Amino acid sequence: MTDVGAEVPWRRLDGRMLVVAPMQHVVRLLPLLVILLFTGRGDPVRLWITLGITVALVVLGLVRWKTTRYRITPDRVELHSGWVRRQRRSVPRDRLRTVDVTSTLLHRVFGLGVLHVRGASHASADHHGLKLDAVSVAEAGRLRRELLQSSPAPGGVGGRTPGPDQAADAPDAPGAPGEVLSGDGRRGDHRHSRVLSVLRWPWIRFAPLTTSALAGTGVLIAAVWNVVSELGVRPRDLPFAADFEQRVLGAAIWLTVGFLALALLVVAVLGALLMFTERWWGYRLTRDDEGTLRVHRGLLTRRSLSVAGNRLRGVLVSEPLLLRAGRGAQTRVLATGLGRGSQGGALQPPASRSETHALAALVAGEPVERSTLAPLRRHPRRALWRRLTRAVGPALVVCAAGWTVASTVAGWSWLGPLTTALAALAVPLALDRYRNLGHLLTDRHLVTRWGGLHRHTVVLERSGVIGWRLRQSVFQRRVGLVTVEAVTAAGDGGYRVTDVTAADGVALAAAVTPSVLADLRRSAPPGAEEAPGDLAAQCAGRGPQERLDHR
Structure with missing residues (x-):
């Protein structure tokens, strides 16, 4: 049987990177060169060392171009690089999660882009992905479209030169919310993209x-x-x-x-x-017929993030304290393989709260009242007391220390009133943290909210939950509460429902993944009662801060 991968030729990076790569390093050394050349304080030895480093960077760029090659077969993406330290990387195409294209100002001058291909992992792209630095803009766009297809195109993508009508998606293509574009504004692409959001100044x-x-x-x-x-x-x-x-x-x-x-x-x-x-600058969020989301943005450095529709697992609305005080928020996407390193998954700039929640609901495919703005189920009053004790207790200790210093050290009399004012803020902060606690289970999603200084609202697809973590500290065990965390391959890897009763925690896990209750029962100590609350308490309460994972 003929090996299809062996028939796909290897390709090199664009030859223009021989100029771009050394120039990038020279730009970083430019302040030092300016200091050495114009201040008169630099000695010739330092100058020659700097020039020698610049020459070495040019040589290393040539070696890197000569030793780097890649190819895309019908089932894998392969990258070979290195001379002294050789690396062989291969990512199955069915494990690809996101494809990013980044172009700095220097790359754009030479018509190049950096293609980041990431697989199903939360680790950095250096270990679970490939980076092609650099390829032409047309090549980057073509590879992105091919790699994000639900199934590899017949004949593969390696070794074929794109035609003029197969250029990359234009980051500057015009559009307005609700407008339908063909091929992101380019000819020759049968897919249509609907613009979900554009920049509003x-x-x-x-x-x-x-x-x-x-x-x-x-x-x-x-x-x-x-x-x-x-x-x-x-x-x-x-x-x-x-x-x-x-x-x-x-x-x-x-x-x-x-x-x-x-x-x-x-x-x-x-x-x-x-x-x-x-x-x-130039921000635009689009979604094509296959459900792929694309974020284009950037003035000096152009960034393009593409997330395949079948990799989406939900959305997150982030509201830091200052942004929330200004009635603003930001929407982020949860997708398998997309962690904090992939531009953070930001779908939109910080925007008004209403526009942020509307976009989150649109991406999640649920009405706003059933997603991020849904009326959530409140957590027990015992959770309120936990927040009060955790906020007021340390605040009183700091306040006492402040008054002690103010009364014993000359010139520090202002410290006592200051710590008292800070301690007084502990109570409203605790009340706000409790008010933000809540969760809801819909037909398709798990909605959970937590946080005070930084409030998070997560809409996670039930089908994206691959396991559960039940945690219970000593203080939680005293009041009969647990923290249930839904484990997922998307985003941060897990999203918690904090301080619920043991019975509610197990019931929630069993409703999302029915097999989890059987797993909990099998892992319970002999003679454990069958009540869900007792079972959760026995499984979660195994030490001062212990947990039980079920995946």
């Missing part, structure tokens, strides 16, 4: 309310400060700096602190707005 007001944007701004400020320091430039040496510093330090302490806080806030807000623009 009023959403930019939510950018300063996201912690990721604020953290990114802080990293950018730190990087600029390091470059300025290396260049030998001191802000206080500027002509106007001395007089400005004298005026600021001569003012009242509260005025100085207020000015510095305001300046930091302005910089953080501007940085968050710029990062939002770079990340979500």
Whole structure:
């Protein structure tokens, strides 16, 4: 019998990567080169070392191109790479979960893209996927379409040069919500894509309310400060700096602190707005006839995430405290093999709460009132007391420590009132965490919500649940509560229903996966009672913090 895979020729990466790969490293070394060339503090040895590293990067890029080859057979994706350390990677096509295409500004100048192919795993793509860096944009689009098909196309995809009408999906194709596009705006593709969401600039007001944007701004400020320091430039040496510093330090302490806080806030807000623009420029979410979701976004770095429809397992609505205070939220997709590394599964920028829940319901295929905004079943009052004790107890300890320091250390009298004010926030925080607890079981989905500082609402397909974890700490056992976690191959790998009674926890697991109750009974100690609540308590309560897995 002839080996079909042996008939598919091996292919190399695009030759233009010989220019792009070294240039990427040179760009990273550019601040150091500037310092060495223009400050006068750099010695020739450091300069020659830097130039030697640059030459070495060019040589390594050539070796990498020469030793890297790939092919796509009807049943596998294979990648061979390396010279000193050879690697042979092969991923079955029926195990592929997501295909991402990323193009930095440098890649786009040369018409290239980086194709990430990820398999069924939560690990990084370096161990459970393939990365083709780099291929032409047309090749990346063609490979993505072929790999995301429910079944491999006859004749495979390896070795065939795409025609002009088989170019990649255009990230900039026009569209509006509800509009139907043919082939993502290109000719020659019989599939149709329905635009589910496009960028609305009023959403930019939510950018300063996201912690990721604020953290990114802080990293950018730190990087600029390091470059300025290396260049030998001191802000206080500027002509106007001395007089400005004298005026600021001569003012009242509260005025100085207020000015510095305001300046930091302005910089953080501007940085968050710029990062939002770079990340979500040209954003468009589409779904084709086969159910494949595609997210296109990015200004300098173009990103394209594709998730096959048969890999979808649900959606998650994320609401951090600041974003929730501004009545905003963000929708993420749950798909097998798609973890936090695959752009986080974000389907939409931070947007208004109503628009976020509407998109989540649309992706889940359920009405809003039966998905993320469904009236959930409240958890027992014992869960409220657990949240109060867990929040108020540590707050009182901190408050007592604050007053002790305030009364014994001179100049720290303000610490006592501050810790008292923080302790007073513990009660509303605990009440909010309890109010957010809840779950619901529909015909197709398990809906669960938890969290206070960061509220999560998950709509998980019942068919996507592959097992259960029952956890019970010492404190939960004293009040008769358990935490039930639905195990899935999508997203974070598991989503919990926190602090339910033992009977409700087992009943929930048995309703979603009927065989789980039989597994629990078989794993129970001899002589255990048949009541679901007792059985769950015996299975879950095996130590101070123990769990029982059923998959």
